[in-house]
Amino acid sequence: MSKLDEKIAQYSKFMDDKGLKYDLDLLKAVTKGLGPSIYKRDAETVSGSDPKELATVKNNFLIKKLGLADGPKLDDAIAKVIDAIGKSERSKYRAVVYYMLAVEFGKESIYS
Known part of the structure; x- marks a missing residue:
């Protein structure tokens, strides 16, 4: 099993444990799209209480990657x-x- 496959298995188990429904193919595509950052402990996770981290998610993913307009x-x-x-x-x-x-x-x- 490759390191990427191990990470995908880890994330799918996490979602299963949380009772979150997901499409495995899309989860694989999103995970692969994150590149080497998933192998760095700090970069692999998001701090839900850090405004700077949440701003990064908003700006780098929602606005730049998904092409969404900024707003509430x-x-x-x-x-x-x-x-x-x-x-x-x-x-x-x-x-x-x-x-x-x-x-x-x-x-x-975006991930197809």
């Missing part, structure tokens, strides 16, 4: 995803957060 809708979606994963959950995997945001905005086609 983006902040609300991030908060919704953080709540769904669980605010107290320390390991909010970036691949899972990005996956859920892509689905939230109907932007799955």
Whole structure:
């Protein structure tokens, strides 16, 4: 099993454990799209309580990658995803957060 496959298995188990529904092919595509960052402990996760980190998710993923316009809708979606994963959950995997945001905005086609 490759390191990428191990990460995908880890993220899918995480989503299973949280009771979150997902499309494995899309999760694979999002994970692969994150490149080597998934192998760095700090970069692999998102801090749901750090405004700077949430701004990075908003600017680098939602606005630049998904092409969405800035606005309160983006902040609300991030908060919704953080709540769904669980605010107290320390390991909010970036691949899972990005996956859920892509689905939230109907932007799955970016990964096809």
